[in-house]
Amino acid sequence: ISNHKFNEKERTEQIIERMQKEDLDVALVSDAGTPCISDPGYEIVKAARENGIVVTAVPGCSAVITALSVSGMDTSSFVFKGFFPRENKKKDALVQRMIQGDEHLYVFYESPKRIVELTEYFASKIPWANVCLCSDLTKLHEKILAGNILDIYHRIKDDPESELGEYTVIVDVSGKPKEEEEESFSLEALLVDTMIKNRCTLKEAIGILTKNREDVSKNDLYKASLNLKNLL
Numbered sequence: 001i002s003n004h005k006f007n008e009k010e011r012t013e014q015i016i017e018r019m020q021k022e023d024l025d026v027a028l029v030s031d032a033g034t035p036c037i038s039d040p041g042y043e044i045v046k047a048a049r050e051n052g053i054v055v056t057a058v059p060g061c062s063a064v065i066t067a068l069s070v071s072g073m074d075t076s077s078f079v080f081k082g083f084f085p086r087e088n089k090k091k092d093a094l095v096q097r098m099i100q101g102d103e104h105l106y107v108f109y110e111s112p113k114r115i116v117e118l119t120e121y122f123a124s125k126i127p128w129a130n131v132c133l134c135s136d137l138t139k140l141h142e143k144i145l146a147g148n149i150l151d152i153y154h155r156i157k158d159d160p161e162s163e164l165g166e167y168t169v170i171v172d173v174s175g176k177p178k179e180e181e182e183e184s185f186s187l188e189a190l191l192v193d194t195m196i197k198n199r200c201t202l203k204e205a206i207g208i209l210t211k212n213r214e215d216v217s218k219n220d221l222y223k224a225s226l227n228l229k230n231l232l
Helices: 007-023 041-052 063-069 088-100 117-127 148-154 178-198 202-213 216-232
Strands: 077-083 105-110 130-135 143-148 165-172
Touching: 063 105, 063 130, 063 165, 077 202, 088 117, 105 117, 117 148, 117 178, 130 148, 130 216, 143 148, 143 202, 148 165, 148 216, 165 178, 178 216
Parallel strands: 077 105
Antiparallel strands: 105 165, 130 143, 130 165
16 A cells, blocks of 8 residues: 555555554555655554554664654654763753754653653653653564653653663654743742642642642643752
């Protein structure tokens, strides 16, 4: 079945429908190179993920290219930065460049021992970002986790298996909400005020506000709590 830039939307709908109705396995193949890397395919991968269809990679030339090909993200351009920095000053400087730069997609390598720390850091600094964490690609225990950074952090922070296998981390920083910084700081102030008035912990303050305030979400409060921890 042909799939190119002129028929990709139509083909995506047809293929996803057939996979759901006929229980098919589908292979996405490129004439040369790896599908989805400056090549049609990401629309199908994205739609498959959105419909709960498992996407896996055939061994590729590198973890970066293999991970990008199954991420379901727009890979028309990307920046590979190697391992994420360890020093706080360098981390903050890099994230600022990511937010303010012309590119939207960044790829990093990360150790399994630091993956939870990295996702927590991203959750506090760029909570609107979408990520794709790939580990042990093409192997028996392959893991691919894709979604909003806050959701992904909650999924892996208490999972002992998250510290297995080297990671390729893809971060999409596009779509920053307007007045994001102003909102996060107002929520931080609200958390501190609640802690002082109720003589409670940060975790308890989140619970109190979630219960009593309909105008703020638990995810936003959790994001603000991570910012508070970084400021202390």
